[in-house]
Amino acid sequence: MPDSTPVFPPYMKSLQDALGSSSDVVQLPLAINKAEAQLLFVKTVVEGSIMQDTIIKPFYEIADTEKFAEYLNGMPNHLQIPDSEEVLKKLVQGFVLIYCNENYLLLEIRKLKNTVPLQTVLESTIHGPQSAFSEDLETNIGIIRQHYHQPDLFIETMELKDLSSRAVALAYDRKKVNTQVLRRLKEQLRQIDEPLIQSAGDLAIRLTPRKLNIFPVSLLTERPDRTIYNITGGKIIVIVDGSPFVIMAPVLFFDFMVSMEENYHTFFISLFNTILGWTGLMICLLLPSFYIAFASYSPEVLRTELTLSIAGSRIGVPYPTFIEVLIMLLFVELLTEASIRLPKSINATATTVGGLILGTASVEAAIASNILIITIAAVAIANFVIPINELSFAIRICRILLIAFTSLFGLIGLISGFLFIIIHLVNIDSYGQPYLRIPWRDKSSEKEVGSG
Amino acid sequence: MSRWHKKGLLVVTILLISFLAGCAYKSVDKRSFVVSVGVDPAENDDDRYKVTLKIAKPIASLRQATETEYTYLTTEAETVSEAIRILETHNDKVVDFSQAKILAIHHELLSGDLQLLMDYFTRRGDIQLIMYVAAAKPSAEEVLKVEPILEAAGENTLYNFFDDTGTESPFVTTSFLFEFRRDVLTFGKDAVLPIVRTSKNKDELVINTALVIKENHEPVDLNRTQTKLYNTFMEGANGYGYQAHNSGYIFTLTFDRAKMNYKLGIVPGQTPQADIKVKAVGAISQSNKTLSLNRLPEYSEVTNKELSKEMEKLFKKMQKEKVDPFGFGLRYRATRFHTDQIEEDWNEIYPDLVFNVQSDVKLKSLGAIK
Amino acid sequence: MNRFLYYLVFLNMMAIITTPIPSLLLIGAHGGAIPTMVLGLFTGMLISFFFLKFFNKFPGRDYTELLKAYTSNYLRVPVTIYFAIVWYLAGTITLVMLTFLLITFLTPEMSIYLIAISILITVAFGVLLKSKSVLFAVEIIVFLVVPIAFFLFIKLYSSSELDWDQVRTSLMYSNSVPKYGVFTATLFSFSGIANLIVFNRYFTKRNTNHLGAVLIIGLFGVFTLVTTYFIPIGLNGFDQVDRLIFPWTSAADSVRMKYGIVERAVFLFMLFFVAISFMSITVHWHVSYKLIQSLIRIDKLQMRNNNWTPFLTVAVFVAVAIYLTVWLTQYQLYTYSAYYFNAIPIFIIVWAVTMFAVKRGHDNEPLA
Incomplete structure (x- = not known):
């Protein structure tokens, strides 16, 4: 069966070379009957079972290159190919590159970690909700959405330019937010030039132009209820991937003296x-x-x-x-x-x-x-x-x-x-x-x- | 480099300030706190005053201390300030007057020129104006040196007398330094000071009489009853100890509330009158006879007569002695526009003033028995 | 009207307690102080009214800006310098008085330099703030001290040692001829409104209810004057009340809080006096500083993107103030500040002249 062996496409080859011979980079050819496809991914950041369920299994069931390509195009988590620099970044973030029917396609099958909401530790209350944010960006956005059912809640995501390429989301109520502050905050986020940012606390410090501060000019919280309370007050929330804290801005001194317990x-x-x-x-x-x-x-x-x-x-x-x-x-x-x-x-x-x-x-x-x-x-x-x-x-x-x-x-x-x-x-x-x-x-x- | 400049400036400022600082830094354990000051006439003919300072010794543990810890410094000099300056050299610590609460003055010193005596105490900003002033008998030094048996460590018995948190007796007159100064300086009102006496064996203090003081005038003694009446109606004191002997009854009364109002009716050409209304609400705490509830108005009447008589006696005595602790003169000045001879006018009117005392005592209860 | 304006007025009125004003008023106690204060009250209200009306015409613009726009430099420069000096001195009088007060009552052993410096560190920092921040700071301080003030005034008025016959006696002197010195001292207590010459920049809304505002200012004024004048008389006696150098501190020292954490109310007063006069000095100097800034900007002091002129200005302020504090005696302070208050009518005339000039310039301006 010489022609059943899939041809290794040159573009994918170049990408694989760029990634080097790390042990977790996997290049996986799929073939059945006439149908064939190539997958390239980093296995440590890709959720194996989801890939099995949504790519590999359907491939063998459909067993037809063209139909499979259509199937892939119909999936909500697919992405058109950006330039190769970007593709490499996506691959290490948990995307799967698929070559099928002479087309390249990116599918997001990120391995989600730490999606469980944590217990409140720092700002515990007696009567208030006991769970805090999780360490996952999307879960956190989900928590905010679930607590604040308003069409005006607006989420903007962006990526930091540092080595971690961390995803950051801004959440605010479009009708209540102060646009001046929003503009200023976005500008600050864009201007950050710091080699490594690892958490919300880190980011909050880099977001202020003054370096010799005693008092914090943005508030970190682990409590969803405090977050929602402040969104309704017109504040902007910055959520950082991988951090159980969110940043709130702008703040008044008095905001630091409010314990959520007081609302209950x-x-x-x-x-x-x-x-x-x-x-x-x-x-x-x-x-x-x-x-x-x-x-x-x-x-x-x-x-x-x-x-x-x-x-x-x-x-x-x-x-x-x-x-x-x-x-x-x-x-x-x-x-x-x-x-x-x-x-x-x-x-x-x-x-x-x-x-x-x-x-x-x-x-x-x-x-x-x-x-x-x-x-x-x-x-x-x-x-x-x-x-x-x-x-x-x-x-x-x-x-x-x-x-x-x-x-x-x-x-x-x-x-x-x-x-x-x-x-x-x-x-x-x-x-x-x-x-x-x-x-x-x-x-x-x-x-x-x-x-x- | 402006940021560095700023930082540099800050460092230099801090250094400069640190060199300056520290001159007023006197730790609390390096000060000795004067709690009372006593002034007596000097025994030595060259000097004028003898000043006694009662200084509290710091005690490491008040609970375990068994006796009061005071020490006394005494010296004589021409002026009060000079005496205190001398006393400062008798002590290794800074003499701190800011906690002085009692000023005891020998009763004989109160007749002369008060200006020189009082000047030092009112001029010094760190001496509190809410210091209590008292006249001392036989001498200020002896009064200050009494350490009563009931006095606990860290306590000042004299202070407990005057400060309303301890005993509240109608016999104790209180006079703050500012009040004393005000009344001495005011034309038309004279100051009243309590007399503090030592008991015979010098281990107790007794305060139940008072002294009316007018500048350049002999002080006038108030006896116990008069002191009590003055305190009740001028200072709002109340409590036990009012007696009424009348129509065969002998009552001891307790007053809850008492006040006095007066009006001057002074019309040129007529006898000047003072209409004084005395009001009190109280109860009978002791009686020589069995009492009945429905006759309370009658008992009130009995008391009224007695009270009116006593008050009138007090006013007349004050009039005769040419002193005015009740401030009739001030009231006179307060009710007509100022003229240059208003003071002389009053000096002429006061001796002829007729007092009409009307008392209105309302007895509300007989206590626990009839 | 804007609440910040009331704060400025209130601050200035409360701060007169730590100026020589109470004793200047009480010096007139035996002749004409009361009718003069009534006269001063109405004049003060009238001037406040004109101030408000004038600045309401130009919302969001400060005085130097108006002078620049509508008058010539020959008028602008001397007037601005004059005003800067007037405001600087107003702050300095409060500072020197506060220093004397502290050295007499709180820390007699401390060096006068040290007391002045401890005040000036914070004041210098406050002067350099943005005008808007100064307003916010004034608001915070007013809110912090109002409860203390309220408590203390209740304590004073309800004090059983307060002798109302003394107060009534002082009222009996109201048939005397008014005194000029008392009049100008009274006027000064209404000068809080004049701070508008800088702060009007932040009052961008037009308002029409001047009369209401002036009435409220008048009520503040009545309360302040009555308290400043009668409380020391009631507590320290009417005869010889003019002998007191710090009548207010002596009055405050006559109140005892039987069960308070602190027994002597005078220390609560100190807290109140000090906070209020700190802000008062800051506001006055800030106005002066802004006026000077509108005139000078020395290019030689430019370092990178920082101009050091503001720092130099404040350094001069501080140096002169320290010199004055150390050099002045109590007598000189009282005499010179009496001269200062007596010159207030000149200030009002200068202000009125420039006001008319600006108004004419504005009216003659072709409508754009």
Whole structure:
């Protein structure tokens, strides 16, 4: 049967040469009766069973080159051939090149990984949905679509120009989105010139032109409900393939202080939670600096009893207050970091042991005062009340700035530093939108202040 | 390179600032907090004042401390500020006045020129204006040095007396420094200070009388009843301890609310009148006879008569002594346009002022028994 | 009317507490302060009305732009320089006063340089912001301090030590002849609206209800003046109230919060004063800075794509302010700032003249 052996088409040959002799590149000839076809694919990224069901089996059932070609043309996942550079890229992404009836055809039979929605880890709620996004782009788009049944929901996909050629999708409500922001965001996405981008967090940082940022100007979330909530607010969602987080932009500072839990409770409970969150933020930011200010510069502010108690508990502490505070803060930061790195099963032990022993021992050894230990503990707890992790990192940095201001200038330095942070927040913008402003429901007044 | 320039500028600024900083940095354990200040006349003839500072010692653990920890510094000098400057050299720590809560002044010092005495305390910005001022007998030093048995560590008994969080007795007059300054400086109203006395064996403090103070005038003593009446109707104090002896009854009353209103009826050519209305709501807490509920109005009437009489006596005494703690003079000034001789006018009117006291006490209950 | 304008007006009125104005008002307490304040109130409202009306004619354009378009350089340059100096001094008076206040009450041991620098770091940063960001910052600060202010004013007015007879006595002096110094000090408290000369750029909508706006401004004014004037009298006594150098701080120190975290209300006040006056200095200097920017841009300071003129301007601002803070005595501060306030009518006349010039230029312009 000499003519039943399929002829290896030259174009496919050149492609195979370009791919090299990797062990997972497969060139598969199919032939039955007169019919013949050639397949070229990378087997590690192609879903074998789907290929079996939709290409190989039908081929043998149809057993006719022309009919098979028609069948292929009728499939929804086929793609016309772009140039060979592009074809190579498609092949490594999970496309199958088919030569049949003297025609080349690309079929997408991508092996899907990690399509299972994950559990919420970072932003867990009690009453809200418990599942987060998955690590697959299409599954994630599917999740958004399923939660937001509006024809105005618009999805745009594009590909990053870096080595990973990661697929990225923009999702937004066409009627609600701010077109200026959209234009700006797309421009930024196009301008990215970074050799490798691996996750949403990575991308979010590259999307901002300023490099020396403390505060994040876009929000990362793993929660579909938060995503939908923000789409209805006119925000743009950037989904990155392979990352369980999506990016939201533009954001206000206040968006970082919203826990989704608040939407699932009655008014007063959520009000209480909001107040708790803000109190936590303030404690976390200000308390160590207040300690320095009160213990070193302005003891007259506090009540006599408390002042004397601070004075008493500082007996024997050799360092000035700001060094005392920095030492204890360092310990707490280390504990926090350690508990993130450690496996879940031991970290509780590590933090408890570390925290308890360090606290008591440092008071015993007169390295730190009792009141400071209370302060630092309150700060450490308050840190975790902030709903979005990114913000809580930013606050930890600002805290050090405030400590510096207070150590230099006392209570006035603290106020000055606090206002400095506010002015800084007002000054930065998220894709052209002011970052910190009071979000009034009625936007008419906002528009009066023209964009100048 | 502008970014580098900016960074460089920042670094230079921070360095410069760090060199500047630190001069006001005084850790709390390097300060000694004055909780009370006492001023007495000097024993030495060359000096004028004897100043006593009561300084709190920091205590590592308040819970385990068994006794109060105070230390006292005393010296004499020509002025208060000089004395304090001398005392600062007696102490290795910074003397911090920001927590001073009590200013005790020897009762004899209150008759002379108050200007020189008070100037230092009101001029210093870091001394609080809500410091309590009291007249001390026999001397400020002795009063400050009393450490009552009931005083716990970290507590200041005198402060508990005045601050409304502890005892709230109608016998204790409170006067803040700003109030004292205001009333001394105001024409037409005179200041009232509580008198703090030590008990015989010097382990207790007693506060139940007061002193009316007018600049360049001998202080006028108020006895216990008068102090109580003044506190009740001028300072809004209330509680136990009002007595009424009348028509065979002897009552002890508790007042819940009490207030006083007055109007001046001063028309040229007529006798000047002050119509004073005294209102109180209260209950009977002790009686010498069996009482009956339906006769409450009668008991109120009995009390009214007694109260009117007592009040009138108090007003007349003040009038005779030429002092005015109730502020009739200020009211006079507040009800007519200012003229240059308004003060002299009042000085002529006040001695002739007739007080019509009308009291309206409403007794609401007899307590638990009839 | 735009809410941001109210913020500017409110900020300026609250900030007069940390200027020498309260004590300038109280110096007149024994003669004519009250009728003068009433007079000043109405004049202030009238001027506010004209300001609003004028700028409403040119929505979205600031004053320097108008001067450029409709008047000659001979008018524009000196007027802009004059205005820049006026605004700079307004901010500087608040700064020096705030520094004195802090050194007297909060940190007596601290060096005056250090206090001035600690304020100026943040202020300099704020001055360099975009005007729009300044407005947003003002909004945030106003919202942060309003609850504190509200609490404190309630605390003050309900204080049992507040002696209303003292207040009534001071009212009995209202039959005296008005005083010029008190009048100009009152006018200054209405000057918040004048910040429009820069911020009008961001007010792009025309509005017609000037009267309502002026009425609200008037109400703010009445509240501020009554509080500034009568509270220190009620708490510290009427006789010799003019002897107080910081009447407001002394008044605030007379309030005690029995169960508060902080017992002395004066420290809450400090927080409030400091935040408000920080923003007030920033706004005033920002206006001055923008006016200077409209005149000078030094090409020599061009480095790559950054022009350093703004930094130089602010550096000069800061240096002069530090020099003044260290050099001025309390007496000089009070005397010179009294001169400054007394010169406010000149400012109003200059402004009125240029306003007419701009209006004529605008009316004579052929319609495009």
